Amino acid sequence: MKVIIIGGCGFVGRNLVRYFQNCETIEAISVFDNESMGNRKHITQYDVNFIHGDIREYEPLEAAISGCDVIIHLAADTRVMDSIENPDMNFDVNVIGTYNVLKAARHHKVKSLIFASTGGAILGEVEPPVREDMFPQPTSPYGASKLFGEAYLSAFFHSYGISSCALRFSNVYGPGSFHKGSVVAHFFKKILAGEPLVVYGDGTQVRDYLFIDDLAQGVINAIQSKSSGVYQLGAGRPTSINQLIDTMRQVTDRNIDVIYKDFRAGEIYKTWCNVSKAEAEINFKAKTELQTGLSTTWKWFLEQK
Numbered sequence: 001m002k003v004i005i006i007g008g009c010g011f012v013g014r015n016l017v018r019y020f021q022n023c024e025t026i027e028a029i030s031v032f033d034n035e036s037m038g039n040r041k042h043i044t045q046y047d048v049n050f051i052h053g054d055i056r057e058y059e060p061l062e063a064a065i066s067g068c069d070v071i072i073h074l075a076a077d078t079r080v081m082d083s084i085e086n087p088d089m090n091f092d093v094n095v096i097g098t099y100n101v102l103k104a105a106r107h108h109k110v111k112s113l114i115f116a117s118t119g120g121a122i123l124g125e126v127e128p129p130v131r132e133d134m135f136p137q138p139t140s141p142y143g144a145s146k147l148f149g150e151a152y153l154s155a156f157f158h159s160y161g162i163s164s165c166a167l168r169f170s171n172v173y174g175p176g177s178f179h180k181g182s183v184v185a186h187f188f189k190k191i192l193a194g195e196p197l198v199v200y201g202d203g204t205q206v207r208d209y210l211f212i213d214d215l216a217q218g219v220i221n222a223i224q225s226k227s228s229g230v231y232q233l234g235a236g237r238p239t240s241i242n243q244l245i246d247t248m249r250q251v252t253d254r255n256i257d258v259i260y261k262d263f264r265a266g267e268i269y270k271t272w273c274n275v276s277k278a279e280a281e282i283n284f285k286a287k288t289e290l291q292t293g294l295s296t297t298w299k300w301f302l303e304q305k
Contacts, residue, residue: 001223004030004068006055006101007075008048009038011177012116012169012215016072017043019216025224032064033075037179055097062104070223072114073101076146079181080121083142084266094145102156112163114222115153117146119168119232120207120271128206128238129274132168132230140266150230157228165222165282170234170273174212174293175300183241184209184294187248188301196257200264203242208234208272211293214286221282234273235286244290251295 003020005013008031020026031043034054043050053060055075065071076094077083083090098115105113119130121143126134138144153164173184180186187197210233218233249256263269278284 001026001069002028002030002067003070003072004032004065005072005074006032006061007038007073007116009033009035009040009042010074011038011174011180012172012212013038013074014042014176015174015212015216016219017046017048019220021046023220030064030068032061042176055100056092058100058103061100062107065101065104065108065110068108068110070112070114071101071105071110072219073098074116076116078142080140080142080266081264083140083145087141090141090145094142095148098145098149099152102152102162105162106156106160110162112223112226113153113165114219115149115164115166117150117166117168117230118143119170119234119273120268122147122150122168123271125268128270128272129236130232130271131274132232132277139268163226163228165227166230167218167222168230168232168273169215170208170210170232172210172212172215174297176212177297178301178304183207183244184297187245188298191248191252191254191256192301196259197245198259198261199241199245200261200267201241201269202260203245203258204240205263205267206238206240206270206272207244208237209239209244209290209293210234210286211288211296214288218278218282218284221284225282227281229281231278231282231284232273232275233278233284234275235288235290236273236275237290238270238272239290247291247294248298251291251298
């Protein structure tokens, strides 16, 4: 297979590139990225064809996809609060950009497409654990934009035969995430700086934390299974913010001060995944315990400092 990772310089992309180096079924890897949330220097040690470009510009994207068998579409404006502040930007990147990817895939008759989606932001406030068959009720422009992507993947599969998986990532963390604004990366950066952690709410809000190595294996499994549809990828375990902070205290062996502020509109209170469909159809199962994953991640953050 010849694979192109769109958004491959970012946190997930650079880890996929690392994983793919040891995958015998992958013949060649290309990365297409505008380097807004990553840098090509993070993948230069690997055998990769790098192409600088933006998914909002169709012609360079279409040229980059030519000759590829599999597209992994990771490029996105991913921050919920930013999407509320600037929905136009979120729409341009996540909606117009994703449509450009699908249009180019159709033009070049690409066999398979993997799309990075999300669970909580699409489904809204529903009783967890979240499942793929729940009715979507996005609470932010970010969630709405990912729902668009899933809908168009389904349409292009049924209309044009493009095999596609929408993988609903839970909260992904791990080495390589220093630039990320996600909660684990943000908290570790604050701990390194000796600053207090700010929690919006009382800390009882719940998320599902997935270690990057488990996610990377899930993506590989999705490609190899040749399945189509929507799949939740998470650890399948609920963890509150307070529990996360307590575990961080253990792995860092540091005193961590916490400041609690008012809950922010647009954020989900409780969400975690039911991953039984992914287990059954793409042989996915997260193996990394939270403390192990956080310990590995913390060691990497210390090395960056």
